[in-house]
Amino acid sequence: MIPDNLLYAKSHEWCSIDGDVATVGITHFAQEQLGDLTFVELPGVGDTFEAGAEMGSVESVKAASEIYAPVSGEVIEVNESLEDAPEKVNEAPYGDGWMLKFRIKAAPEGLLDAKGYAAVVESESH
């Protein structure tokens, strides 16, 4: 469950780059660790972030966790359907459960490919 065509942050966000637009979400491993999501807090359109900055949070029945911007840029679209249906993140973390689209201001740095992220998952699984 680690698609080859995406880039990953060690903090378990994924991003897909298309020109200067990055679509961002949390990974299958992250949603599995959190369990059933009950709340997703996302920034608004127009907010800007540096890569690595806290951009929101997610809550599940058993836990709460911050989510971090994997790229630097401006938020241009928010998946507002997650407000009433956070379970989409559990059901399709790389599909309907996407969270944000960024207009990136520079090429992403320090992100992992699928193989690199698989090693992170491996080291955090037990």
Add this chain to the structure above:
Amino acid sequence: MESLATTPLTDWHRENGAKMAPFAGFDMPVQYKGIIIEHKHTRAKAGIFDICHMGEFKLVGPGAMEALNRVVSHDLTTLDPGKCRYGFLLNQSGGIMDDLIIYCLGRNEYMLVVNGACRGKDFDQIRASLSAGPVLTDISDETGKIDVQGPQSLAVLETLTGIKWNDLKYFNFEATDCLGFPMLVSRTGYTGELGYELYLPADKALTVWEKLAADERVEPVGLGARDTLRLEIGYPLYGQDLDEEHTPVEAGAGFFLKKESDYIGKSGLGTVRQMLVPLVIEGRRTARHHDEVCLPSGEKTGIVTSGSFAPSLGHCVALAYVRAEDAGTERFVIKTARVELEAKRTELPFYKDGTARMKV
């Protein structure tokens, strides 16, 4: 780290994809398919729960009733064979050492069902408080416990046993040999739904569990959904909502304290410093155990003891201890790690459509 104890069903849980975590010293299933799905299935159909970690004692012998009646808050003088009752074991100052159900098996013959984590201290406290005569035995290791809960639990139980159980009333139980070994069937539970708790020999637990799990109306349910199910009803959890720092009166369980005769800790019940209050939070954000509870002025008045998104309600509910003088306040502010949430005082149960008491 001390190694975890297992139940007769631990291997089954692992083989069937459960996420496991330590609870009360046992390696227990938190969830199989997901907390919300298991929660909703229990409210709609039937869930089965591995509760083998809980403790069971037997007290048998001349004078058992009088002796136990001086130790626990339950009024055993009015508890007839075939009935069970909820109540408390208190310390000398009235703090709750445990909440427990006592089954009257016969004249001077009782079974006590206690929380797994409290088993050792309960046994020592009760034994030390008993006069000579009745004999207290810890039968936890040889006793298995499986809960079957949900509106279809009666039908599931009838399929399992091949006999009718519709005459069994709420907080009544019956011993049966219908499966070829002794089993105690109790119409009780911790979900607010129609349900049964089965006490059986530990070495028969796997067979019975597998038969139940094969029933298409049934899903196995982990401790995660057990927690959200009980919280929606407002049932307290020992170690969070109940502890030795609070009396049953403070925990809002004064209803269960009708006994006139004396028992350990009774004299401490008049001191009320804090009260456990039920709170509703609009929206999906959750208050959690240890979050601070404040008055609208910002002054701190207490602590959240249980808080969760309530799957059957679609918003968050919480239980919190607040200063007794603030317990009548309508609105509070809960400070979580991230935000301040507005909370409104309500009445229990949070979820009002439970089937536990329905006539069947």
